Amino acid sequence: MIIKKAEFFAAFGTNKQLPASVKPEVVFSGRSNVGKSSLINKLCNRKNLARVSGEPGKTGTINFYTVNDFYIVDLPGYGFAKVSDKERQRWDKLINSYFETGRGINLVVQLIDCRREPSNDDYMMLEYLSHHNIPFIIALTKGDKLNKTQQNAAVEQFKEYCRGYSWSDVILTSVPKNIGIDTLSSTIEGFLGE
Ligand SMILES: Nc1nc2c(ncn2[C@@H]2O[C@H](COP(=O)(O)OP(=O)(O)O)[C@@H](O)[C@H]2O)c(=O)[nH]1
Ligand SMILES: [Mg+2]
Numbered sequence: 001m002i003i004k005k006a007e008f009f010a011a012f013g014t015n016k017q018l019p020a021s022v023k024p025e026v027v028f029s030g031r032s033n034v035g036k037s038s039l040i041n042k043l044c045n046r047k048n049l050a051r052v053s054g055e056p057g058k059t060g061t062i063n064f065y066t067v068n069d070f071y072i073v074d075l076p077g078y079g080f081a082k083v084s085d086k087e088r089q090r091w092d093k094l095i096n097s098y099f100e101t102g103r104g105i106n107l108v109v110q111l112i113d114c115r116r117e118p119s120n121d122d123y124m125m126l127e128y129l130s131h132h133n134i135p136f137i138i139a140l141t142k143g144d145k146l147n148k149t150q151q152n153a154a155v156e157q158f159k160e161y162c163r164g165y166s167w168s169d170v171i172l173t174s175v176p177k178n179i180g181i182d183t184l185s186s187t188i189e190g191f192l193g194e
Contacts, residue, residue, distance in 0.1 A: 001068075001185045001186060001188060001189040003043075003044050003045055003046075003067060003068065004068055005066065005067065005068055006044035006045075006046050006049055006065060006066070006067045006068075006072075007049070007065065007066050008049065008063070008064075008065055008066075009064040009065055009066045009071065010063075010064050011061040011062070011063045011064075012061055012062045012063075012064070012094075013060060013061045013062075013090075013094070014090075014094065015093055015094055015096075015097035015098070018062070018097065018098060018101070019064075021101075021102070021103035021104045023066075023069060023070050023071050023104070024069075024070040024071070024104050024106045024192055025070065025071045025072075025073050025103055025104055025105050025106065026067075026070060026071070026072050026073065026106055026107050026108075026109065026188055026191070026192070027072075027073045027075060027105060027107070027108040027109065028040055028072065028073065028074050028075065028108075028109050028111065029075045029108055029109070029110050029111065029125060030075075030077060030078075030110060030111030030112060030122075030125075030141075031077055031078050031079035031080070031111075031112075031113075031119060031121060031122065032077030032078065032079055032080040033077065033080075034077065034111045034112065034113055034141050035111060035113070035141035035142055035175065036050070036074055036075075036077065036111055037050035037051055037052045037074065038050075038052050038141075038175045039109075039111065039139065039141065039173060039175060039184075040065065040072055040074060041175075042175045042178075042181055043072075043181060043184060043185055043188075044065070044067055044072070049065060050063065050065065050074055060076050060087065060090070060091070061076060062074070062075055062076060062094060062098060070106070070192055073098075075095065075098070076091060076094070076095075078091060078121045078125075079119055079121040079122075099128075099132060099134065100132075105134055105135075106135070106191045106192055106193075107135050107136065107137065107187075107188060107191035107192075108129055108134055108135070108136035108137075109136070109137055109139050109184070109188070110122075110125060110126065110129065110136050110137070110138050110139070110167075111138075111139050111140075111141050112138060112139075112140055112141070112158065113140070113141055113142055114140035114141060114142055114143050114145070114146060114151070114154045114158075114172055115142065115145055115146065115154075117161070118158075118161055126162060126165040126167070127165065129165070129167075130164075130165040130166045130167075133166070135168060135191060136167055136168070137167060137168055137169040137170070137171060137187060138158055138162060138167055138169070138170045138171070139171050139172075139173050139180070139184060140154060140155065140158060140170065140171065140172045140173060141173055141174075141175075142174065143172040143173055143174035143177065143179045143180065144174035144176055144177040144179065151172050151179075154172060155170050155172050158170050169187060171183050171184050171187065
């Protein structure tokens with residue numbers, strides 16, 4: 001996929017602010033600090049499109065980026081321990097209304113750290129996506145933290161973890177080592193039907 005255009009569109013903190021769905025959307029989902037912003041920047045070949053955070057749990061908004069003729073949607077990260085109940089409820093409401101208002105969601109890229117077992121929140125997300133028949137793939141992040149043998153083992157292990165959910169691919173990625181980025185890009189392109 002050749003990126004001709006990639007720019008910030010808007011950030012939304014409440015369900016009422018969400019704009020009508022007017023373009024295909026490719027959604028990035030995962031726990032806080034998993035590497036969503038870094039992967040979005042890498043895919044779009046931009047340094048500071050999405051803000052990479054040194055402070056986990058900082059971004060509470062759904063961020064839209066206009067990329068070519070579609071949107072990349074960066075969901076607020078979940079699973080950050082210091083978040084209040086009230087903040088968690090806001091997150092739930094925002095995510096539910098995002099997914100349940102009939103948007104044109106072509107693909108969800110569900111990010112999971114390749115070195116960790118999926119968390120309960122990760123499993124809830126897989127369950128949710130499966131249940132709602134939303135097409136999704138797993139992108140394992142921070143692949144550079146493993147050697148080649150461990151990387152292959154991680155992919156196989158995650159296929160096992162994800163048995164029973166209707167995912168369609170597991171792709172290991174690394175931003176600094178440029179692993180899996182082209183594969184992820186062409187997979188997204190395939191789901192966009194371009
Ligand atoms: N080693 C390594 N670190 C990464 C990679 N991707 C992201 N990170 C680091 O993980 C931290 C969180 O990244 P960020 O993109 O802000 O995660 P987000 O909270 O999911 O958006 C930052 O310190 C990044 O530099 C990767 O592929 N490899
Ligand atoms: Mg982020």
